[in-house]
Amino acid sequence: MRKELIEAQIVLGKDDVKRELKDSIRRNAWKRIFLVAGNSFFKLPIGRDFAEIEEEMGITVEKFSGFSVNPKLEEAIEGSRAFKAFSGDVIIAIGGGSAMDTGKCIKLFSAVPEEKLFQVPWQDNGVPFVAIPTTAGSGSESTPFAVLYRDGEKLSIEDESIYPLIRVEDARSLAFLPLYQKKVCLMDALSHAMEAIWCKNSVGDSMYYGKEAIETILDFYQAYFENRSDALQKIAYAANQAGKAIAITKTTGGHALSYKLGTLFGLPHGLATSLVNKELYPLMTRN
Numbered sequence: 001m002r003k004e005l006i007e008a009q010i011v012l013g014k015d016d017v018k019r020e021l022k023d024s025i026r027r028n029a030w031k032r033i034f035l036v037a038g039n040s041f042f043k044l045p046i047g048r049d050f051a052e053i054e055e056e057m058g059i060t061v062e063k064f065s066g067f068s069v070n071p072k073l074e075e076a077i078e079g080s081r082a083f084k085a086f087s088g089d090v091i092i093a094i095g096g097g098s099a100m101d102t103g104k105c106i107k108l109f110s111a112v113p114e115e116k117l118f119q120v121p122w123q124d125n126g127v128p129f130v131a132i133p134t135t136a137g138s139g140s141e142s143t144p145f146a147v148l149y150r151d152g153e154k155l156s157i158e159d160e161s162i163y164p165l166i167r168v169e170d171a172r173s174l175a176f177l178p179l180y181q182k183k184v185c186l187m188d189a190l191s192h193a194m195e196a197i198w199c200k201n202s203v204g205d206s207m208y209y210g211k212e213a214i215e216t217i218l219d220f221y222q223a224y225f226e227n228r229s230d231a232l233q234k235i236a237y238a239a240n241q242a243g244k245a246i247a248i249t250k251t252t253g254g255h256a257l258s259y260k261l262g263t264l265f266g267l268p269h270g271l272a273t274s275l276v277n278k279e280l281y282p283l284m285t286r287n
């Protein structure tokens with residue numbers, strides 16, 4: 001995808017997440033917010049911030065939580081119906097890769113008549129998309145990709161219009177992740193970085209992002225597992241760098257082979273990609 005889009009993404013959260021979000025909502029005159037988030041998001045600091053923002057600013061928030069860990073096509077269609085009925089000014093996805101991918105597809109599907117989905121080119125519905133990741137792994141907050149499942153089969157969706165206009169860095173959420181979840185998400189980020197480096201589409205920027213991600217993961221993963229706050233931020237950064245790397249190159253065989261493995265054995269995405277990449281690594285790095 002175009003490098004300009006990656007560079008144009010607005011990043012909030014460097015200082016104070018809640019204040020910066022409020023400023024952004026006020027500046028953009030958003031009054032009706034369509035929120036795509038799982039049921040447990042209100043337990044996180046960002047969930048509490050959001051509840052306060054809603055009350056303090058008198059905005060209307062419609063929350064959609066009807067998606068699975070591996071989001072299904074019909075769930076995203078249902079979400080786009082809810083979004084159209086609500087008629088929101090903005091779509092904000094808060095969560096892991098599933099929330100991000102569902103939010104992206106809601107945006108994309110709402111611009112196309114339902115009976116024409118996958119038959120006509122995607123269009124931009126003109127509604128801004130904001131991504132607030134609460135895990136460190138998918139990198140979806142900085143990619144133009146989404147994955148859905150139709151009858152158990154993977155459906156890859158790509159369009160520049162779903163590249164998030166704004167992303168919010170909020171490493172506070174990472175402290176609430178169970179250790180196993182941290183590990184499988186991190187293996188996904190590591191897979192993105194590795195695949196972006198050995199991909200035949202790799203260019204200087206993707207090499208740079210991928211290398212930064214790998215070095216940061218190797219330096220900080222142990223401290224991250226122990227919830228050290230500097231490490232939470234470093235790992236959030238690394239996962240995002242890895243996301244940017246695959247935004248340029250796309251993923252490779254590691255991901256392609258992992259989907260079947262994941263579906264057949266019910267493995268988490270990051271575990272499946274790392275199992276495949278462990279086998280591919282000696283082949284891809286052989287001179």
Ligand SMILES: [Fe+2]
Nearest residue numbers: 138188269273
């Ligand atoms: Fe992935």
